Amino acid sequence: MLERRRVLGTLLAAGAAAWLAAAGAAHAAGAQSASSAAPAASSTVARTIVIEGMQYQPATLTVRRGERITWVNRDLVAHTVTARDGSFDSGSIAAGASWSTLAKHAGRVDYACTFHPTMTAGLVVR
């Protein structure tokens, strides 16, 4: 539990740092920074799903078409990211490794780990 909180804190800190960097860049760019800051910040948001404690976190992630989604395996065992409809399959993701794919089609895809069938999650593409 403590470990999970630490990871969440790290992710939040990274997000804040990216936002601050984007805001700083927009400020340096001058007068039109107010309108350009928001798109710049949102485009830097990482679409990352952490695999930890035999769970995908978050269990449901919503992204936009064309965005890249990355799964990071922080467990000590390998997992997979396997779509029930066959639209994607990571194969084995080793402990400490990651895998990414592009969100190509709108809709919801449920996925699971073929090694641990109780590990399930969903990806929503808009």
Ligand SMILES: [Cu+2]
């Ligand atoms: Cu697994």
